[in-house]
Amino acid sequence: MRIGIDLGSRKVKFALVHxxxxxxxxxxxxxSFYKRFGRMEGDDLMFDLAATGxxxxxxxxxxxxxxxxxxxxxxxxxxxxVVSEIRAHVAGALFQTGLRDFTLLDMxxxxxxxxxxxxxxxxxxxxxxxxxxxxxxxxxxxxxILEVDLQELSAHWLDPVRLDATCGIFGESELIxxxxxxxxxxxxxxxxxxxxxxxxxxxxxxxxxxxxxxTGGVAxxxxxxxxxxxxGFPVTVPDSPQHNGAxxxxxxx
Numbered sequence: 365m366r367i368g369i370d371l372g373s374r375k376v377k378f379a380l381v382h383x384x385x386x387x388x389x390x391x392x393x394x395x396s397f398y399k400r401f402g403r404m405e406g407d408d409l410m411f412d413l414a415a416t417g418x419x420x421x422x423x424x425x426x427x428x429x430x431x432x433x434x435x436x437x438x439x440x441x442x443x444x445x446v447v448s449e450i451r452a453h454v455a456g457a458l459f460q461t462g463l464r465d466f467t468l469l470d471m472x473x474x475x476x477x478x479x480x481x482x483x484x485x486x487x488x489x490x491x492x493x494x495x496x497x498x499x500x501x502x503x504x505x506x507x508x509i510l511e512v513d514l515q516e517l518s519a520h521w522l523d524p525v526r527l528d529a530t531c532g533i534f535g536e537s538e539l540i541x542x543x544x545x546x547x548x549x550x551x552x553x554x555x556x557x558x559x560x561x562x563x564x565x566x567x568x569x570x571x572x573x574x575x576x577x578x579t580g581g582v583a584x585x586x587x588x589x590x591x592x593x594x595x596g597f598p599v600t601v602p603d604s605p606q607h608n609g610a611x612x613x614x615x616x617x
Contacts, residue, residue, distance in 0.1 A: 365380070365381075365382045365423060365426050365427040365428070366380070366381045366382070366427055366428045366429075366430070366614040366615070366617035367379070367380055367381075367419065367423070367424075367427045367428070367429045367430075367613075367614060367617065368380075368381070368429075368430055368431070368432075368452070368609075368610040368611055368612065368613025368614030368615070368616075368617060369429065369430070369431040369432070369433070369444075369610060369613060370431075370432055370433045370452065370607070370609035370610040370613060371394070371431060371432070371433030371434055372394060372433050372434065372472060372473055372609070373394060373433075373434050373472065373473035373474040373475075373501075374393070374394055374472075374473030374474075374500060374501070374581065375391045375392065375393060375394055375473070375581070375606065376391060376392045376393075376394050376397040376398075376433075377389070377390075377391045377606065377607045377609065377610040378390045378391065378416075378418055378607075378610055379604075379607050379610035379611045379613070379614045380419070380423070380427070380614065381611065381614035381615060381617075386604070386611060386614075388418070389604055389607045389610070389611075390418050391606070391607070392416070397416075400415075401413070401415055401416055413429075427617070428445070428617035429443060429444045429445070429617065430444070430445045430446070430447055430452075430613035430614065430616050430617040431444050431445070431446050431447075431613060432446065432447050432448065432449050432451075432452040432609055432612075432613050433449060433609065434474075445616075445617065447613065447616055449477065449609065450477055450479055450486065450489050450491070451486070451612070451616070452609045452610075452612035452613045452616065453468060453470045453477065453479070453579060453608055453609050453612055454468060454479055454481055454486050454612065455611075455612035455613075455615045455616050456579065456602075456607075456608035456609055456610075456611040456612030456613075456615065457481070457577045457579060457602065457608060457612070458481070458484055458615075459611060459612065459615045460602035460603060460604065460608060460611060461577055461600060461602055463481075463575060463577065463600075464481070464482075464483055464484045465481065465482050465483065465573065465574070465575070466481050466573050466574075466575040466576065466577045467479070467480055467481070467568060467571045467572070467573035467575070467576050467577070468480075468481060468489075468576075468577050468579065469564060469567075469568065469576050469577070469578050469579070470578075470579045470580045470608070470609075471499060471500065471560075471564070471578070471579075471580040471581070471582035471583065471588075472499060472500060472580040472581065472582070473499060473500045473501055473581065474499050474500075474501050475491060475492060475499055476491070476492045476499060476563075476564060476567070477489060477490075477491045477492075478490050478491075478564070478567040478568060478570070478571060479571070480571035480573070488571065490567050490570060490571075492563075492567070499582065500580070500581045500582050502535070502560070503517060503556070503560070503582065503585065505536060506535070506536065506539060506556045507556075509536055509539055509540060509543075510539070510543075510549060510552055510553060510556075512549065512553065514584075514585075516553065517553045517556065517557070517585070517587075518557070518584065518585040518586045518587050518588070519553070519586065519587065520549075520550045520551070520553035520554040520557065520587055521554050521557055521558070521586075521587035521588075521590045521591050521594075522550070522554055523550075523551050523554060524551060524554035524555040524557065524558040525542050525547045525551045525552050525554065525555035526555065526558075527539060527542065527555045527556065527558070527559045535559065539552065539555075539556065542555070553587070554587065557585065557587040557588055557591055558591055560582070560585075560588055560591075561588065561591045561592060561595060565595065568597060574598065575598050575599075575600060576592065576597045576598065576599045576600070577599075577600055577601075577602065578592070578599050578600070578601050578605065579601075579602060579605045579606075579608040579609075580605060580606065580608070581605070581606045583601045583602075583605035583606070584605065584606070589601065
């Protein structure tokens with residue numbers, strides 16, 4: 365029995381894997397999780413996993429527990445092994461897809477990771493964690509400006525309005541300007557999704573593959589998948605893209 369924890373910037377994700385099968389997935393909003401179940405002891409971040417109600421005491425006692433994510437470097441839980449995000453996400457993608465050769469595109473709440481996998485092993489990777497303009501947080505901000513939910517935003521990819529700003533903050537101002545020009549919400553949504561593709565294309569072209577495995581919360585953006593395919597990238601999305609890091613941790617465990 366193995367438990368994986370991904371301490372993401374927007375969500376804390378959990379996965380329970382037993383006998384080669386994912387038996388349980390769950391998540392909490394990150395701030396809520398930290399407030400309810402976290403505490404600092406000196407410089408160490410501690411969590412009361414039993415209090416979450418996700419696992420029985422017997423499961424916690426028996427399971428190998430592995431964690432990754434933003435909070436991993438300050439995490440100090442007895443019996444918990446900590447691994448890098450890229451290792452966890454590659455392990456999750458291998459487990460979920462069964463593929464051995466691919467390029468992983470993981471788009472999370474505040475960063476984007478691209479990794480080259482060959483014969484089941486990580487060969488190289490690049491990470492954009494300097495700006496949130498190619499992340500889920502960017503999509504949330506732009507959806508708020510357009511006054512639509514993320515599901516509506518992800519439904520549009522045709523005839524996108526051109527948006528050129530490379531910074532998330534400047535992108536918001538540019539989007540407001542395009543709203544004032546009277547463009548339709550559908551075209552504006554498509555334009556927002558197109559900006560994500562433009563920002564990740566240089567990283568994807570650095571590691572060409574016959575298949576892109578798209579993970580992270582942004583993988584639920586249907587328009588992003590369509591736009592990547594329009595650029596000539598075959599894309600597969602695992603069954604549980606948001607929990608991929610937690611699943612990878614459990615597999616490593």
